[in-house]
Amino acid sequence: MSLTSLILKFAAPVPKPESYSRFLFVGPHPDDVEIGAGATAAKLAKAGKQVTILVCLDGRYGDGLSGGVRGDDLARTRREEAVRAAARLGVKDVLFLGRLDGGVKAVTPEEAAEAEMLCDGGFYEMKDLVQGLADAVTRTQPEVIFGPDPLSRSECHPDHLNAGNAVRQIACFSPYPGIMSRYPAKAPEDGKAGAPVQAAAFYMTARPNRYIRTDGALLKAQLEAIAAHRSQFPGGSAELKSVSTYLRLRSFNFGLHRAGLHGEGFRVYGQTQMHCLPEAGE
Numbered sequence: 361m362s363l364t365s366l367i368l369k370f371a372a373p374v375p376k377p378e379s380y381s382r383f384l385f386v387g388p389h390p391d392d393v394e395i396g397a398g399a400t401a402a403k404l405a406k407a408g409k410q411v412t413i414l415v416c417l418d419g420r421y422g423d424g425l426s427g428g429v430r431g432d433d434l435a436r437t438r439r440e441e442a443v444r445a446a447a448r449l450g451v452k453d454v455l456f457l458g459r460l461d462g463g464v465k466a467v468t469p470e471e472a473a474e475a476e477m478l479c480d481g482g483f484y485e486m487k488d489l490v491q492g493l494a495d496a497v498t499r500t501q502p503e504v505i506f507g508p509d510p511l512s513r514s515e516c517h518p519d520h521l522n523a524g525n526a527v528r529q530i531a532c533f534s535p536y537p538g539i540m541s542r543y544p545a546k547a548p549e550d551g552k553a554g555a556p557v558q559a560a561a562f563y564m565t566a567r568p569n570r571y572i573r574t575d576g577a578l579l580k581a582q583l584e585a586i587a588a589h590r591s592q593f594p595g596g597s598a599e600l601k602s603v604s605t606y607l608r609l610r611s612f613n614f615g616l617h618r619a620g621l622h623g624e625g626f627r628v629y630g631q632t633q634m635h636c637l638p639e640a641g642e
């Protein structure tokens with residue numbers, strides 16, 4: 361451990377997500393939270409904590425395995441699957457940014473390319489994600505926001521990068537009502553925007569700095585939740601077997617960091633790490 365890391369460890373310790381009570385899990389697509397952090401969401405819900413899942417995009421273009429179901433029909437199916445999957449994790453509160461459902465903006469592919477509006481759930485602008493997330497934060501008052509790591513070097517999907525960057529931005533600004541009041545699409549009834557967000561925790565990361573211990577039952581719930589996304593992981597398919605094998609191995613690997621057999625790993629930043637402290641990102 362370098363001297364800088366040692367100083368940071370005492371001057372700006374990385375928060376422990378489990379120590380908080382209210383959580384918002386942000387998924388670019390309907391199945392991402394289950395894959396990236398399903399066992400942790402199930403653990404927190406089981407502990408009686410407030411857990412909300414926010415699905416950004418409707419996933420209508422995830423039609424590779426959906427047996428010919430496409431467009432609005434697939435978007436509807438995936439919404440139902442997301443609710444069933446969340447229920448398997450013990451999470452009842454699932455929010456959808458319906459305004460981002462595919463094709464809400466009538467633009468040509470050329471216009472979309474020019475505006476750098478890249479996604480697979482319909483065309484949207486970054487401010488749509490940021491405003492939708494700001495609304496969800498004001499409504500659910502999370503202390504920790506989970507999202508996909510936008511700094512993962514292998515991640516190429518624009519929706520994951522955009523959703524992760526929206527989480528970074530809103531997590532940093534959430535404690536500031538003056539700034540947050542400029543974001544929500546709908547003004548909160550009591551006039552208070554933002555929330556006391558203490559940490560951002562990124563899943564699907566190659567650089568975890570916090571590990572949460574889980575167990576076999578939580579992993580089982582996670583795998584069943586993923587199987588609930590039948591349009592993406594049909595029963596008995598190679599895709600379902602592949603993701604299940606990966607998650608079992610990942611669970612074991614992360615579990616070893618907490619002296620257990622199961623776990624999940626996250627890149628966590630507290631408010632003090634999010635701004636003017638570049639060493640915290642090393």
Ligand SMILES: [Zn+2]
Nearest residue numbers: 388389392520
């Ligand atoms: Zn995704």
